[in-house]
Amino acid sequence: MTEPNVSLLGRLSLAFGTFFSILGDRDFAASVLRLRSGAAPTPAAAPVAAPAPAPAPAPVVIKEATPEAALQLLGLLQRDARFIDFVEEDIAKYADADIGAAARLVHEGCRATLREHFTIRPVRDEAEGSRVTINEGFDATAIRLTGNVVGKAPFSGSISHRGWRVSEVRLPKLTPSHDATVLAPAEVEL
Numbered sequence: 001m002t003e004p005n006v007s008l009l010g011r012l013s014l015a016f017g018t019f020f021s022i023l024g025d026r027d028f029a030a031s032v033l034r035l036r037s038g039a040a041p042t043p044a045a046a047p048v049a050a051p052a053p054a055p056a057p058a059p060v061v062i063k064e065a066t067p068e069a070a071l072q073l074l075g076l077l078q079r080d081a082r083f084i085d086f087v088e089e090d091i092a093k094y095a096d097a098d099i100g101a102a103a104r105l106v107h108e109g110c111r112a113t114l115r116e117h118f119t120i121r122p123v124r125d126e127a128e129g130s131r132v133t134i135n136e137g138f139d140a141t142a143i144r145l146t147g148n149v150v151g152k153a154p155f156s157g158s159i160s161h162r163g164w165r166v167s168e169v170r171l172p173k174l175t176p177s178h179d180a181t182v183l184a185p186a187e188v189e190l
Contacts, residue, residue, distance in 0.1 A: 018032070067180070068174065068180045069169075069171060071180035071181060071183065072171055072172070072174065072180055073117070073171070074183050075180070075182075075183040075184065076113050076117060076171075077109070077110055077113055078183050078184045079113075079184065080109045080110075080112060080113040081105070081106050081107075081108070081109025081110045081112075081113060082105070082106060082109065083106060083109070083110060084183060084184070086102060086103070086106045116170070117169065117170050117171055118166050118168065118169055118170070119166065119167045119168035119170075120164050120165070120166055120167070121164070121165055121166075121167050122162040122163060122164060122165070123142050123143070123162060123163030123164065123165050124143075124159055124162045124163060125162075126159055126162070127159070127162075128159050128160065128161065128162060129158055129159065129160075130158060130159050131156065131157070131158050132156070132157065132158070132159055133154050133155070133156050134153060134154060134155040134156075134157070135153055135154045136152065136153035136154060137153070138153065142163065142165070143163070145157070146160065
């Protein structure tokens with residue numbers, strides 16, 4: 001039997017595959033050791049197939065967010081709470097009492113808008129300050145570990161913020177001709 005002429009890339013692939021096979025398979029490692037020492041392989045040893053390549057991870061699909069829903073929410077916050085008017089106002093010239101009174105009105109309107117159009121629930125039901133254990137495989141989009149994060153799960157700590165999750169959205173339907181970029185129409189008094 002003639003030996004194939006293996007390219008550099010082929011030899012690298014073979015080396016890596018063999019390396020991981022040796023680490024993962026005690027019998028294969030013993031066979032390689034016997035071959036390296038010049039001993040003949042044992043007759044009972046069956047030929048070892050090269051390890052199957054690991055399946056390639058599924059490509060991450062990044063969804064492009066459409067701005068319509070965000071613009072619609074901004075429009076609702078402006079309509080019900082004058083949110084954009086408040087944020088765009090230069091408040092440096094006002095007294096703290098005046099700012100506080102305005103903030104109370106904006107807060108009340110924003111809260112009413114959120115409650116009308118969203119059902120918002122805490123991510124964690126425990127009270128803030130409660131001790132919890134976060135097990136391996138936790139949802140990193142729902143729980144963010146802060147502080148001295150070392151090692152691996154399980155982690156023990158206290159809840160500094162329960163988090164928020166939307167369980168239902170009730171935004172009004174938009175007509176095809178609706179321009180969501182107009183958050184509040186200009187008003188012209190006649």
